[in-house]
Amino acid sequence: MTVDLNDANKIREIDTMGSIKFTEEYDKQFKEAIDLAEAFDVKKLNGKIDEVVILGTGGGSSVAGGFLRSYLFDELRAPVIVNQGYNIPSFVDENSLVLVVSHSGNTEETLSAYGQAVSTGAHIIAITAGGQLKERCERDNVPCLLVPYDIGHPRRDIGYIFVPMVIILNKLGLIEDKTEDLKSLIDLFGELKKEYGAEVPIEKNLAKQIAMEIYGHIPLIYGSLDFYDSVAWRWKNQFGENSKLMGFYNVIPNLHHDEAVGWDMPESEIKKLYLIMLRDDELDSKKIKKRKDITASILRDRMGGVREVYARGDNRLARMFSLIYLGDFVTLYTPVYRGIDPTPVDVINLFKRKMAE
Known part of the structure; x- marks a missing residue:
């Protein structure tokens, strides 16, 4: 038995956590992300940056890093490396820019990689909604941009993750200002x-x-x-x-x-x-x-x-x-x-529980 997709009320009834409505409002999310990132205090870098390393996993953080790499393919003169595991590559050093992205702030792979990055002397900036990453950044005096938590499903929060990375790279002097591109995108969402x-x-x-x-x-x-x-x-x-x-x-x-x-x-x-x-x-x-x-x-x-x-x-x-x-x-x-709620991720939650045992 399938659902009539012409029945908007039924669609929203099945979508109990409002992911479709949240997606319909990407224009608002991306606008808010611009405001948050523009208010974030980041100084231009004086030294050389050999690579931009993004520490993050999953459909929000790591994919946003992929978007950044594709979008800036022929502009950013440093390679973008998306690092999804527990460990960082050996080339990360004081000439690396490391963007640490964990929406929850508790992603174990990202926290592990973050600890290693701190020890290298790399330039580090974090984006998170809180959790252990926020606490560690405060302890280590690492700049940390706080974004809204929503319901803890970062795939819905791609604007809060991607947009700040673009604006931060501009503030650091690594790319040109992308304000007009972002505004045009918001209009297109509308x-x-x-x-x-x-x-x-x-x-x-x-x-x-x-x-x-x-x-x-x-x-x-x-x-x-x-x-x-x-x-x-x-x-x-x-x-x-x-x-x-x-x-x-x-x-x-x-x-x-x-x-x-x-x-x-x-x-x-x-x-x-x-x-x-x-x-x-x-x-x-x-x-x-x-x-x-x-x-x-x-x-x-x-x-x-x-x-x-x-x-x-x-x-x-x-x-x-x-x-x-x-x-x-x-x-x-x-x-x-198919009559299935799109938001819950039961298998991921099961896996996390088993990993914690």
Whole structure:
């Protein structure tokens, strides 16, 4: 039995923690994040920065680091390394900028890596809603930006995590001011929520259409370099946390050198997959466009479904987040269509309890 996605009241009844409403209000969240970050006191760096290392895990912190890497691909002259484990790489030293991101402030991997980073003499700045990370930053005299806690699900709080990193890098003198890009993005959120919101009927709502098409399939997301690798990663993570579905992603052109051979798997198996191809008529190069055309053409008759979705917006940040925003709605409607609340993460909580034993 599936749920009628034209019934907005039913959608909101199933979504007991209001994640769809929270997503509809990304424009407010991102605006608040700008205000918080602009009020945060950070001085320009005098010395050399060899790399920006982001300590964080999960669908909020680490993915935000991926967005930063993609967005600033051809501007930031230091590499961005997203470090998701307990330990830091040996190259972290006094010439490293370390951004420590844990929404709860209690992520054990991040706290472990933070302790190691402090001992290196690296430049460290933290972003958190509190917890042990806040306490340790106060003890170690490390600058710490406090953001709203919400309900403790950082995938809903991507604005509070990503936006401060952008503004902090500007304050440190590492990138140009991105205020106009951020304002344009907020305007775009205001437009797109009128297309993807719960009250918008199926026939006019691309997010609901894709959620219904995915039913009974395994989602596969193909992004591309240089700007849509992290966006595909976000979709994959959101299918896991929001939709309670195993999802997979890969990146063009890389996948054409290995994974593509797997397209010759038995028809009974490949038909279980539903491909979502992330496309951008402005940012994708001619070579990437051709590779995506060929990929979609080959897979359309092989997989259970192929849907190509296109970026929108008047700058790179807006175009990236136009597809992130669509993905967030798709992955929220996907479980609701099956009558499942998208917000609880019971398996993650179970794992944390077992780790604490």
